[in-house]
Amino acid sequence: MSPNDDQLVDSNQHETPRGLRCKDSRGETWIDATAGRLGPLGYVLEPIEKALSNISADSLVTLRAANSADESIAVAMLRELVSSSGLRHDESVLLTDSSDAAIEVAVLGARKLGSPSRYRTVALVGSDHGRTALCRTLSGRPELQQDLGPMIAGFTHVAVGDLDTLKRVIDEQTVAVVVSPLAIHDAAKLLDTEFLKKVRELCDEAGAMLIADESKIAFGSCGAPLMTPAIAGIEVDAVVLSAGLFGGLSGGVLISSRELSEIAESPESSPIILDALLEANLAMISDSDWLALAIEEHGKFAVELAECLSEFEFVQDIHANGANIGIELDVPASELIEAAAQEKLRLESAGEFAVWMQLPLVIEAADRDDLLSRLVKALQATSRLASVSSI
Numbered sequence: 001m002s003p004n005d006d007q008l009v010d011s012n013q014h015e016t017p018r019g020l021r022c023k024d025s026r027g028e029t030w031i032d033a034t035a036g037r038l039g040p041l042g043y044v045l046e047p048i049e050k051a052l053s054n055i056s057a058d059s060l061v062t063l064r065a066a067n068s069a070d071e072s073i074a075v076a077m078l079r080e081l082v083s084s085s086g087l088r089h090d091e092s093v094l095l096t097d098s099s100d101a102a103i104e105v106a107v108l109g110a111r112k113l114g115s116p117s118r119y120r121t122v123a124l125v126g127s128d129h130g131r132t133a134l135c136r137t138l139s140g141r142p143e144l145q146q147d148l149g150p151m152i153a154g155f156t157h158v159a160v161g162d163l164d165t166l167k168r169v170i171d172e173q174t175v176a177v178v179v180s181p182l183a184i185h186d187a188a189k190l191l192d193t194e195f196l197k198k199v200r201e202l203c204d205e206a207g208a209m210l211i212a213d214e215s216k217i218a219f220g221s222c223g224a225p226l227m228t229p230a231i232a233g234i235e236v237d238a239v240v241l242s243a244g245l246f247g248g249l250s251g252g253v254l255i256s257s258r259e260l261s262e263i264a265e266s267p268e269s270s271p272i273i274l275d276a277l278l279e280a281n282l283a284m285i286s287d288s289d290w291l292a293l294a295i296e297e298h299g300k301f302a303v304e305l306a307e308c309l310s311e312f313e314f315v316q317d318i319h320a321n322g323a324n325i326g327i328e329l330d331v332p333a334s335e336l337i338e339a340a341a342q343e344k345l346r347l348e349s350a351g352e353f354a355v356w357m358q359l360p361l362v363i364e365a366a367d368r369d370d371l372l373s374r375l376v377k378a379l380q381a382t383s384r385l386a387s388v389s390s391i
Contacts, residue, residue, distance in 0.1 A: 018044055019041065020043070020360070020371060033358070037244055037248065039244055040281060040361045042360035042363075047283060047284055048277060048281070055273065074282060075093045078253065078282055086230065086234065086236060088236065089237060089255075091258040092254070092257060094255075095252070099251075099252035100131060101132075101267065102241075103178075105264045107176065107178065109260040109266070111176075119173065122169055122208075123138050123178045124157065126140050126185055126186055128184060130215075136151065160186075160195065170199075170205075170206050175209065176209040177203055177209070178213055179211075180216070181212065181214065181228040181232070187326040190319070197234055200235070209260075212238070214226065214227055215243060216242070218323060219281075219285075220244065220285055221294065245282070246274060247280070251277065285361075290362055291361070293361075299320070301363070301368060305325065305372065306318050308379075312379050314330050315329060315379070327355050328354045330353060333349045333350070333351065337349060339379075339382045340374065
Protein backbone atom coordinates (compact mmCIF):
# COMPACT_ATOMS: atom_id res chain seq x y z
CA MET A 1 0.00 0.00 0.00
CA SER A 2 1.06 3.57 -0.60
CA PRO A 3 2.35 5.26 2.57
CA ASN A 4 0.44 8.13 4.10
CA ASP A 5 1.95 11.48 5.06
CA ASP A 6 2.96 10.18 8.49
CA GLN A 7 4.91 7.27 6.99
CA LEU A 8 6.97 9.42 4.64
CA VAL A 9 9.50 10.73 7.12
CA ASP A 10 13.09 11.83 7.41
CA SER A 11 15.19 9.55 9.57
CA ASN A 12 18.50 10.46 11.18
CA GLN A 13 19.76 7.06 10.07
CA HIS A 14 19.40 7.92 6.40
CA GLU A 15 20.32 10.72 4.05
CA THR A 16 18.10 13.81 4.07
CA PRO A 17 15.23 13.60 1.56
CA ARG A 18 15.50 15.98 -1.38
CA GLY A 19 13.19 17.07 -4.16
CA LEU A 20 10.79 14.23 -4.93
CA ARG A 21 12.77 11.75 -2.86
CA CYS A 22 11.71 10.83 0.64
CA LYS A 23 12.12 7.97 3.09
CA ASP A 24 9.41 5.85 4.63
CA SER A 25 9.52 4.57 8.22
CA ARG A 26 11.54 1.55 7.04
CA GLY A 27 14.19 3.74 5.44
CA GLU A 28 13.19 2.92 1.86
CA THR A 29 13.41 5.67 -0.74
CA TRP A 30 10.25 6.78 -2.50
CA ILE A 31 9.50 9.19 -5.32
CA ASP A 32 6.61 11.36 -4.12
CA ALA A 33 4.71 12.89 -7.04
CA THR A 34 2.71 15.02 -4.58
CA ALA A 35 5.80 16.68 -3.05
CA GLY A 36 4.75 20.11 -4.34
CA ARG A 37 2.32 20.34 -1.43
CA LEU A 38 5.27 20.64 0.96
CA GLY A 39 6.94 23.63 -0.69
CA PRO A 40 8.33 24.99 -3.95
CA LEU A 41 11.21 22.49 -3.97
CA GLY A 42 9.40 19.55 -2.37
CA TYR A 43 11.58 17.69 0.13
CA VAL A 44 14.25 20.37 0.41
CA LEU A 45 14.40 21.03 4.11
CA GLU A 46 17.34 23.41 4.61
CA PRO A 47 15.41 26.72 4.35
CA ILE A 48 12.73 25.42 6.69
CA GLU A 49 15.30 24.11 9.16
CA LYS A 50 17.01 27.51 9.07
CA ALA A 51 13.74 29.31 9.75
CA LEU A 52 12.82 26.98 12.60
CA SER A 53 16.28 27.25 14.13
CA ASN A 54 15.46 30.87 14.93
CA ILE A 55 12.47 29.80 17.02
CA SER A 56 13.10 28.91 20.64
CA ALA A 57 11.42 25.91 22.24
CA ASP A 58 9.18 28.24 24.25
CA SER A 59 8.05 30.11 21.16
CA LEU A 60 6.87 26.96 19.38
CA VAL A 61 3.60 27.43 21.25
CA THR A 62 3.64 31.21 21.11
CA LEU A 63 0.81 32.87 19.20
CA ARG A 64 1.11 35.80 16.81
CA ALA A 65 -1.75 38.27 16.80
CA ALA A 66 -3.84 38.05 13.63
CA ASN A 67 -4.59 41.18 11.60
CA SER A 68 -1.94 43.02 13.56
CA ALA A 69 -0.80 46.42 12.36
CA ASP A 70 2.72 45.08 12.89
CA GLU A 71 2.85 42.63 9.98
CA SER A 72 5.14 39.64 10.14
CA ILE A 73 7.78 39.22 7.44
CA ALA A 74 5.85 36.26 6.03
CA VAL A 75 2.62 38.25 5.68
CA ALA A 76 4.45 41.14 4.03
CA MET A 77 6.13 38.74 1.58
CA LEU A 78 2.83 37.07 0.71
CA ARG A 79 1.12 40.41 0.22
CA GLU A 80 3.90 41.46 -2.16
CA LEU A 81 3.70 38.21 -4.15
CA VAL A 82 -0.08 38.39 -4.66
CA SER A 83 -0.25 42.12 -5.39
CA SER A 84 -1.60 42.79 -8.88
CA SER A 85 -2.48 39.10 -9.26
CA GLY A 86 -6.25 39.37 -9.42
CA LEU A 87 -7.37 40.11 -5.86
CA ARG A 88 -9.88 42.89 -5.29
CA HIS A 89 -9.04 43.07 -1.60
CA ASP A 90 -5.84 42.28 0.28
CA GLU A 91 -6.23 44.43 3.37
CA SER A 92 -6.33 41.32 5.55
CA VAL A 93 -3.85 38.43 5.34
CA LEU A 94 -5.13 36.09 8.01
CA LEU A 95 -3.10 33.04 9.12
CA THR A 96 -5.13 30.18 10.59
CA ASP A 97 -4.22 26.77 11.95
CA SER A 98 -5.89 24.99 9.00
CA SER A 99 -7.33 25.64 5.56
CA ASP A 100 -10.75 24.56 6.89
CA ALA A 101 -10.60 27.37 9.44
CA ALA A 102 -9.74 29.90 6.73
CA ILE A 103 -12.67 28.73 4.60
CA GLU A 104 -15.02 28.99 7.57
CA VAL A 105 -13.91 32.57 8.21
CA ALA A 106 -14.55 33.45 4.56
CA VAL A 107 -18.02 31.88 4.41
CA LEU A 108 -19.19 33.01 7.84
CA GLY A 109 -17.87 36.50 7.18
CA ALA A 110 -19.78 36.71 3.91
CA ARG A 111 -22.99 35.53 5.59
CA LYS A 112 -22.63 38.02 8.45
CA LEU A 113 -22.10 40.82 5.95
CA GLY A 114 -25.41 39.81 4.37
CA SER A 115 -28.80 40.06 6.05
CA PRO A 116 -31.50 37.71 7.36
CA SER A 117 -32.79 37.44 3.79
CA ARG A 118 -29.34 37.36 2.15
CA TYR A 119 -27.43 34.33 3.31
CA ARG A 120 -27.06 31.75 0.52
CA THR A 121 -23.62 30.43 -0.42
CA VAL A 122 -23.24 28.69 -3.78
CA ALA A 123 -20.61 26.02 -4.50
CA LEU A 124 -20.00 23.49 -7.26
CA VAL A 125 -21.04 19.87 -7.52
CA GLY A 126 -17.99 17.65 -7.01
CA SER A 127 -16.07 20.25 -5.00
CA ASP A 128 -14.16 19.40 -1.82
CA HIS A 129 -13.65 22.21 0.68
CA GLY A 130 -12.67 20.39 3.86
CA ARG A 131 -13.84 18.27 6.76
CA THR A 132 -15.49 20.51 9.37
CA ALA A 133 -19.31 20.52 9.43
CA LEU A 134 -19.46 23.77 7.48
CA CYS A 135 -16.80 22.68 5.00
CA ARG A 136 -18.55 19.34 4.39
CA THR A 137 -21.81 21.19 3.78
CA LEU A 138 -20.07 23.58 1.40
CA SER A 139 -18.51 20.66 -0.49
CA GLY A 140 -20.45 19.26 -3.42
CA ARG A 141 -19.63 15.60 -2.76
CA PRO A 142 -22.46 13.56 -1.20
CA GLU A 143 -20.05 11.04 0.35
CA LEU A 144 -18.71 13.80 2.62
CA GLN A 145 -22.19 14.28 4.10
CA GLN A 146 -23.41 10.69 4.11
CA ASP A 147 -24.81 9.35 7.42
CA LEU A 148 -24.28 12.68 9.18
CA GLY A 149 -27.90 13.78 9.31
CA PRO A 150 -29.11 17.26 8.38
CA MET A 151 -26.31 19.58 7.29
CA ILE A 152 -26.10 23.37 7.66
CA ALA A 153 -28.81 25.32 5.85
CA GLY A 154 -28.15 28.03 3.28
CA PHE A 155 -25.95 26.20 0.74
CA THR A 156 -26.74 25.45 -2.90
CA HIS A 157 -24.71 23.39 -5.37
CA VAL A 158 -24.55 23.83 -9.12
CA ALA A 159 -22.94 21.49 -11.64
CA VAL A 160 -19.81 22.81 -13.35
CA GLY A 161 -20.81 24.38 -16.65
CA ASP A 162 -24.55 24.58 -15.86
CA LEU A 163 -25.01 28.27 -16.59
CA ASP A 164 -28.81 28.11 -16.70
CA THR A 165 -29.02 26.87 -13.11
CA LEU A 166 -26.25 29.24 -12.05
CA LYS A 167 -28.21 32.21 -13.35
CA ARG A 168 -31.26 31.11 -11.36
CA VAL A 169 -29.53 30.55 -8.01
CA ILE A 170 -27.22 33.58 -7.91
CA ASP A 171 -29.74 36.20 -6.89
CA GLU A 172 -30.54 38.76 -4.18
CA GLN A 173 -30.28 36.02 -1.52
CA THR A 174 -26.73 35.05 -2.52
CA VAL A 175 -23.83 36.40 -0.48
CA ALA A 176 -20.98 34.34 -1.95
CA VAL A 177 -19.95 31.82 -4.57
CA VAL A 178 -17.03 29.52 -3.69
CA VAL A 179 -15.04 27.90 -6.50
CA SER A 180 -11.86 25.91 -6.84
CA PRO A 181 -10.24 26.37 -10.26
CA LEU A 182 -9.09 22.74 -10.44
CA ALA A 183 -11.61 19.88 -10.34
CA ILE A 184 -9.45 17.70 -8.11
CA HIS A 185 -11.91 14.81 -8.05
CA ASP A 186 -12.45 14.95 -11.82
CA ALA A 187 -8.96 14.10 -13.11
CA ALA A 188 -7.59 17.48 -11.92
CA LYS A 189 -9.19 19.28 -14.87
CA LEU A 190 -9.20 23.06 -15.03
CA LEU A 191 -12.58 24.71 -14.86
CA ASP A 192 -13.62 26.28 -18.14
CA THR A 193 -12.44 29.89 -18.30
CA GLU A 194 -15.70 31.13 -19.84
CA PHE A 195 -17.63 29.48 -17.01
CA LEU A 196 -15.48 31.25 -14.41
CA LYS A 197 -15.91 34.58 -16.20
CA LYS A 198 -19.68 34.10 -16.14
CA VAL A 199 -19.55 33.32 -12.42
CA ARG A 200 -17.69 36.60 -11.87
CA GLU A 201 -20.24 38.48 -13.98
CA LEU A 202 -23.21 37.00 -12.12
CA CYS A 203 -21.60 37.74 -8.74
CA ASP A 204 -21.15 41.37 -9.76
CA GLU A 205 -24.75 41.63 -10.90
CA ALA A 206 -26.05 40.17 -7.64
CA GLY A 207 -23.56 41.96 -5.37
CA ALA A 208 -22.15 38.62 -4.20
CA MET A 209 -18.54 37.78 -3.33
CA LEU A 210 -16.48 35.39 -5.42
CA ILE A 211 -14.24 33.33 -3.09
CA ALA A 212 -11.51 31.14 -4.58
CA ASP A 213 -10.60 28.05 -2.57
CA GLU A 214 -7.07 27.21 -3.73
CA SER A 215 -6.11 25.51 -0.48
CA LYS A 216 -5.49 22.09 -2.05
CA ILE A 217 -3.50 23.51 -4.99
CA ALA A 218 0.19 24.18 -4.33
CA PHE A 219 0.91 27.89 -4.29
CA GLY A 220 2.39 29.10 -7.58
CA SER A 221 2.01 25.72 -9.28
CA CYS A 222 0.39 27.25 -12.39
CA GLY A 223 3.23 29.73 -12.85
CA ALA A 224 1.36 32.56 -11.11
CA PRO A 225 0.67 33.21 -7.41
CA LEU A 226 -3.10 32.67 -7.74
CA MET A 227 -4.60 30.17 -10.18
CA THR A 228 -8.21 31.38 -10.49
CA PRO A 229 -7.39 34.90 -11.71
CA ALA A 230 -4.49 33.60 -13.82
CA ILE A 231 -6.47 31.06 -15.85
CA ALA A 232 -9.67 33.08 -16.28
CA GLY A 233 -8.44 36.67 -16.32
CA ILE A 234 -10.86 37.68 -13.57
CA GLU A 235 -10.65 39.17 -10.10
CA VAL A 236 -11.72 37.35 -6.92
CA ASP A 237 -12.89 38.97 -3.70
CA ALA A 238 -11.03 36.55 -1.44
CA VAL A 239 -8.75 33.52 -1.71
CA VAL A 240 -7.86 30.65 0.63
CA LEU A 241 -4.35 29.17 0.38
CA SER A 242 -2.52 26.34 2.11
CA ALA A 243 -0.73 23.70 0.00
CA GLY A 244 2.92 24.42 -0.75
CA LEU A 245 3.23 27.02 2.01
CA PHE A 246 3.51 25.18 5.32
CA GLY A 247 5.87 22.26 4.76
CA GLY A 248 3.05 19.74 5.01
CA LEU A 249 1.45 21.17 8.17
CA SER A 250 -2.20 22.16 8.09
CA GLY A 251 -1.89 25.93 8.16
CA GLY A 252 -4.17 28.14 6.11
CA VAL A 253 -4.30 31.70 4.78
CA LEU A 254 -7.29 33.86 3.94
CA ILE A 255 -6.58 36.98 1.92
CA SER A 256 -9.60 39.28 1.80
CA SER A 257 -10.97 42.61 2.91
CA ARG A 258 -10.38 43.37 6.58
CA GLU A 259 -14.14 43.74 7.01
CA LEU A 260 -14.72 40.15 5.89
CA SER A 261 -12.13 38.56 8.17
CA GLU A 262 -13.04 40.60 11.25
CA ILE A 263 -16.82 40.30 11.12
CA ALA A 264 -16.60 36.49 11.12
CA GLU A 265 -14.96 36.52 14.58
CA SER A 266 -11.81 35.16 13.01
CA PRO A 267 -8.99 33.68 15.10
CA GLU A 268 -7.15 36.31 17.10
CA SER A 269 -3.81 34.58 16.72
CA SER A 270 -1.90 31.83 14.94
CA PRO A 271 1.07 29.67 16.00
CA ILE A 272 4.47 31.26 15.38
CA ILE A 273 5.68 28.01 13.79
CA LEU A 274 3.23 28.45 10.89
CA ASP A 275 4.53 31.96 10.33
CA ALA A 276 8.11 30.65 10.20
CA LEU A 277 7.22 27.89 7.72
CA LEU A 278 5.33 30.35 5.54
CA GLU A 279 8.27 32.76 5.53
CA ALA A 280 10.76 30.00 4.61
CA ASN A 281 8.71 28.77 1.64
CA LEU A 282 7.88 32.25 0.37
CA ALA A 283 11.56 33.21 0.56
CA MET A 284 12.41 30.38 -1.84
CA ILE A 285 9.84 31.69 -4.30
CA SER A 286 10.68 35.38 -3.87
CA ASP A 287 14.38 34.84 -4.45
CA SER A 288 13.95 33.06 -7.76
CA ASP A 289 12.29 33.08 -11.17
CA TRP A 290 10.65 29.73 -10.52
CA LEU A 291 7.09 30.99 -10.94
CA ALA A 292 7.93 32.31 -14.39
CA LEU A 293 9.73 29.09 -15.34
CA ALA A 294 7.16 26.66 -13.91
CA ILE A 295 4.84 26.50 -16.91
CA GLU A 296 7.68 26.18 -19.43
CA GLU A 297 9.55 23.46 -17.53
CA HIS A 298 6.48 21.49 -16.55
CA GLY A 299 5.11 21.86 -20.07
CA LYS A 300 8.17 20.03 -21.34
CA PHE A 301 7.73 17.37 -18.68
CA ALA A 302 4.04 16.95 -19.62
CA VAL A 303 5.03 16.31 -23.25
CA GLU A 304 7.56 13.68 -22.17
CA LEU A 305 4.98 12.14 -19.84
CA ALA A 306 2.34 12.06 -22.59
CA GLU A 307 4.76 10.15 -24.83
CA CYS A 308 5.21 7.52 -22.12
CA LEU A 309 1.46 7.27 -21.49
CA SER A 310 0.65 6.88 -25.18
CA GLU A 311 1.88 3.28 -25.06
CA PHE A 312 -0.95 2.22 -22.73
CA GLU A 313 -4.47 1.79 -24.07
CA PHE A 314 -6.13 2.13 -20.67
CA VAL A 315 -4.80 5.70 -20.30
CA GLN A 316 -7.53 7.94 -21.71
CA ASP A 317 -6.19 11.49 -21.35
CA ILE A 318 -3.76 13.78 -19.57
CA HIS A 319 -4.62 17.17 -18.08
CA ALA A 320 -1.58 19.32 -17.34
CA ASN A 321 -1.52 22.78 -15.82
CA GLY A 322 1.92 23.78 -14.64
CA ALA A 323 2.94 21.44 -11.82
CA ASN A 324 -0.55 19.88 -11.61
CA ILE A 325 -1.02 16.83 -13.82
CA GLY A 326 -4.13 14.64 -13.96
CA ILE A 327 -4.21 11.28 -15.76
CA GLU A 328 -7.57 9.78 -16.80
CA LEU A 329 -7.86 5.99 -16.91
CA ASP A 330 -10.42 3.38 -17.88
CA VAL A 331 -9.34 1.17 -14.98
CA PRO A 332 -9.85 2.01 -11.29
CA ALA A 333 -7.33 4.55 -10.02
CA SER A 334 -6.68 2.29 -7.03
CA GLU A 335 -5.07 -0.29 -9.31
CA LEU A 336 -2.47 2.14 -10.65
CA ILE A 337 -1.89 3.67 -7.22
CA GLU A 338 -1.21 0.21 -5.77
CA ALA A 339 1.08 -0.74 -8.67
CA ALA A 340 2.94 2.56 -8.22
CA ALA A 341 3.36 1.86 -4.52
CA GLN A 342 5.09 -1.40 -5.41
CA GLU A 343 7.61 0.72 -7.30
CA LYS A 344 7.94 3.12 -4.34
CA LEU A 345 6.13 5.84 -6.29
CA ARG A 346 3.43 7.89 -4.61
CA LEU A 347 0.42 8.97 -6.70
CA GLU A 348 -2.94 10.25 -5.49
CA SER A 349 -6.49 9.58 -6.62
CA ALA A 350 -8.25 12.29 -8.65
CA GLY A 351 -11.56 10.49 -8.84
CA GLU A 352 -12.48 6.84 -9.25
CA PHE A 353 -10.77 6.58 -12.64
CA ALA A 354 -7.97 9.15 -12.45
CA VAL A 355 -4.75 9.97 -10.60
CA TRP A 356 -2.88 13.21 -10.28
CA MET A 357 0.51 14.66 -9.42
CA GLN A 358 1.38 17.87 -7.60
CA LEU A 359 5.01 18.41 -8.46
CA PRO A 360 7.38 21.02 -7.00
CA LEU A 361 8.14 24.11 -9.07
CA VAL A 362 11.60 22.77 -9.82
CA ILE A 363 12.47 19.11 -10.44
CA GLU A 364 15.99 17.79 -10.80
CA ALA A 365 16.61 15.77 -13.97
CA ALA A 366 17.44 12.62 -11.99
CA ASP A 367 14.16 12.87 -10.05
CA ARG A 368 12.18 13.43 -13.24
CA ASP A 369 13.75 10.43 -14.96
CA ASP A 370 13.24 8.24 -11.91
CA LEU A 371 9.58 9.28 -11.65
CA LEU A 372 8.95 8.40 -15.29
CA SER A 373 10.80 5.08 -14.98
CA ARG A 374 8.81 4.01 -11.92
CA LEU A 375 5.55 5.21 -13.47
CA VAL A 376 6.13 3.19 -16.65
CA LYS A 377 6.77 0.06 -14.56
CA ALA A 378 3.57 0.73 -12.60
CA LEU A 379 1.64 1.23 -15.84
CA GLN A 380 3.03 -2.02 -17.23
CA ALA A 381 1.96 -3.90 -14.09
CA THR A 382 -1.51 -2.33 -14.30
CA SER A 383 -1.75 -3.28 -17.96
CA ARG A 384 -0.88 -6.91 -17.16
CA LEU A 385 -3.51 -6.96 -14.42
CA ALA A 386 -6.12 -5.51 -16.78
CA SER A 387 -5.26 -8.14 -19.40
CA VAL A 388 -5.65 -10.98 -16.89
CA SER A 389 -8.96 -9.55 -15.64
CA SER A 390 -10.37 -9.44 -19.17
CA ILE A 391 -9.72 -13.13 -19.83
